[in-house]
Amino acid sequence: MATIAPGDLVALADEEGGRTLVRAQGGAQKLRGVGILAGERLVGLAWGDVLTHGSKTLRLLKPGVADLTAGLARKAQIVLPKDASRILFECDVRAGSRVVEAGIGSGALTTALAWAVAPTGRVFTYEIRPDFIDWARRNLEESGLAPLVEVKEGDITKGVQERDVDAVVLDVPNPWDAVPAAREALRGDGHFCAYSPLVSQVELTHKALREHGFHDLRTLEIIERRWTVGERGSRPDHEMLGHTAWLTFARKGV
Ligand code: SAH
Secondary structure, three states: OOEOOOOOEEEEEOOOOOEEEEEOOOOEEEEOOOEEEEHHHHOOOEOOOEEEEOOEEEEEEOOOHHHHHHOOOOOOOOOOHHHHHHHHHHOOOOOOOEEEEEOOOOOHHHHHHHHHHOOOOEEEEEEOOHHHHHHHHHHHHHHOOHHHEEEEEOOHHHOOOOOOEEEEEEOOOOHHHHHHHHHHHEEEEEEEEEEEOOHHHHHHHHHHHHHOOOEEEEEEOOOOOOEEEEOOEEEEOOOOOOOOOEEEEEEOOO
């Protein structure tokens, strides 16, 4: 049976679906949603085993991409798995893809992109704020995905150095200003995506995309409704996340 080695990253899964990431090393540390736990206590336990910690029952899981993105330490609003997964699918991001992204924020979307392009692809991430670069880099190093990501301090609207990339994915307040740079960077039929919380952003982005010869423009929102499933009946959860952002997709054309 495979067991947890010193230094492994472990997702502690509680019974309510919560996840906390911890490294199997070192002494007592305070963990959000878990309390005080010594990482070294996990060494030698089996993946999938149960750890009883105070009143909690925690399942020990090898972190997947959803755990890595949702469980990371965040500063700005992050792109959640419901949106990140659709971005990967629509932009056809896969092993070997080269993707340009902006901005990095806490690195949640970067994590999903890096996970998808591994082991031979690359993510080039533009970010104007050095403090976010430092923060996100730490998150990427934690998850082991940092070698797949090239972080560049710079304004994406001022242009990008990469050429012939497969996709450009934007989570910046003014994606329409970055459309010319995206056009230059993309391969002939490359994918464009903008993640925009406001519909005014969507309208301006569509206008810029049309002006710069993009086609196949689509905007959608992902509405996710969780359910509570019980032995005596099941129902949708009472609370639901009402809004994150609209996803706008387009293809470059020659
Ligand atoms: N997608 C990220 C969150 C990004 S928040 C995540 O999932 O964690 C938006 C980020 O864009 C901020 O860090 C901000 O500093 C950066 N940003 C804003 N305008 C930018 C620009 N023109 N070029 C590069 N980065 C920019």
